[in-house]
Amino acid sequence: MEIGILGLPQSGKSTLFEIMTGVRSREMHGETCVKGLASVPDARFDRLVEIFKPAKVSPAKVPFSDVNAVGEKAWDAVRQSLSGAEGLLHVVDAFTASGVPEILERYRKLEDELILADLMIVENRLERLAKMAKKPMTPQDTLHAQVLPRLKTQLEAGGPLREIALSEEERHGLRSFSFWTIRPELAVVNTPEDKPSLAEGFAAEAGLSVPVIGICCAVEAELMALAPEERGEFLESMGIKEAAFVRVIRESFTLLGRMTYFTVGEDEVKAWVIPVETKAPRAAAAIHNDFERGFIKAEVIGYEEFIACGGTNAAAKAAGKLRLEGKEYIVQDGDIINFRFNV
Ligand SMILES: Nc1nc2c(ncn2[C@@H]2O[C@H](COP(=O)(O)OP(=O)(O)OP(=O)(O)O)[C@@H](O)[C@H]2O)c(=O)[nH]1
Numbered sequence: 001m002e003i004g005i006l007g008l009p010q011s012g013k014s015t016l017f018e019i020m021t022g023v024r025s026r027e028m029h030g031e032t033c034v035k036g037l038a039s040v041p042d043a044r045f046d047r048l049v050e051i052f053k054p055a056k057v058s059p060a061k062v063p064f065s066d067v068n069a070v071g072e073k074a075w076d077a078v079r080q081s082l083s084g085a086e087g088l089l090h091v092v093d094a095f096t097a098s099g100v101p102e103i104l105e106r107y108r109k110l111e112d113e114l115i116l117a118d119l120m121i122v123e124n125r126l127e128r129l130a131k132m133a134k135k136p137m138t139p140q141d142t143l144h145a146q147v148l149p150r151l152k153t154q155l156e157a158g159g160p161l162r163e164i165a166l167s168e169e170e171r172h173g174l175r176s177f178s179f180w181t182i183r184p185e186l187a188v189v190n191t192p193e194d195k196p197s198l199a200e201g202f203a204a205e206a207g208l209s210v211p212v213i214g215i216c217c218a219v220e221a222e223l224m225a226l227a228p229e230e231r232g233e234f235l236e237s238m239g240i241k242e243a244a245f246v247r248v249i250r251e252s253f254t255l256l257g258r259m260t261y262f263t264v265g266e267d268e269v270k271a272w273v274i275p276v277e278t279k280a281p282r283a284a285a286a287i288h289n290d291f292e293r294g295f296i297k298a299e300v301i302g303y304e305e306f307i308a309c310g311g312t313n314a315a316a317k318a319a320g321k322l323r324l325e326g327k328e329y330i331v332q333d334g335d336i337i338n339f340r341f342n343v
């Protein structure tokens, strides 16, 4: 699981990356691809930390990648560095734009390049398939021959591949292409300080099928340069309830279809990241592979319920709210779990 940051040159990619991860990518000269982890903000997690006061605090993390590439080979470097990224964060410079039309133009410029890059891959593959028409086809070839013309039509019409309905099998068969536009995307509009409304203007005009978040990176970089205890006051003085980068991280996390469950105790409170719809033994494997093999039961209580019955393990147990779940249980977002296993 990883999110790649994309955008035209000087759009604020590294600034946003630093705000979210604390890693100073702009100062890492010579490193093409810089990786960093952003903690996923979660009020439930913070509350659990308050309750248990653990020795160790481990929030959920999302890895982001920022690419430092200039010159002729920049595009190749970006492609290579981000080939493994599951999702994309497309940063658009609105802080030097004259208005919504120019922001749209900038967004389209990169989006069209991505569409073109995908189209070239599709055309190459279709050409090769046409040449081997008389040879026996593998199941993979057959799948490509069936699906790729549909993708070609979409790309030629200027549409991203993520808008096409694909079966799980088709999606799997297309994985090796690492298409840009098949991956989930979040558009981030980097607005000028005095015109945050440009982001809504852009979202309304663009009519995209991807989520759009507005952020003023300059202001939020200032915020993060402050000591943590001064940040609340700064936000208040700006009339902001929550920093926008927090929403960017949270939305990125959701974009990849991930959720969290918690393990709690005095030694550690930890948020574990798993795909939605994960069954209990698989969820246990996030902690340790042995937990999946030796899975017996999961002791589960939902976060809300845990808080409602007093916010302690003893109270939850006394109220009979701890459920014992088996192998088929699908873990829910916010579950507090204690696995019973045998290895
Ligand atoms: N006024 C203003 N300037 C910004 C904002 N965000 C970034 N900048 C400035 O724009 C310049 C480029 O920012 P970067 O974060 O390095 O942009 P980038 O997309 O990583 O640039 P490249 O990696 O060179 O493509 C820097 O001088 C930033 O200080 C913003 O919200 N407002």
Ligand SMILES: [Mg+2]
Residues within 6 Å of the ligand: 013, 014, 015, 026, 066, 067, 068
């Ligand atoms: Mg940069």
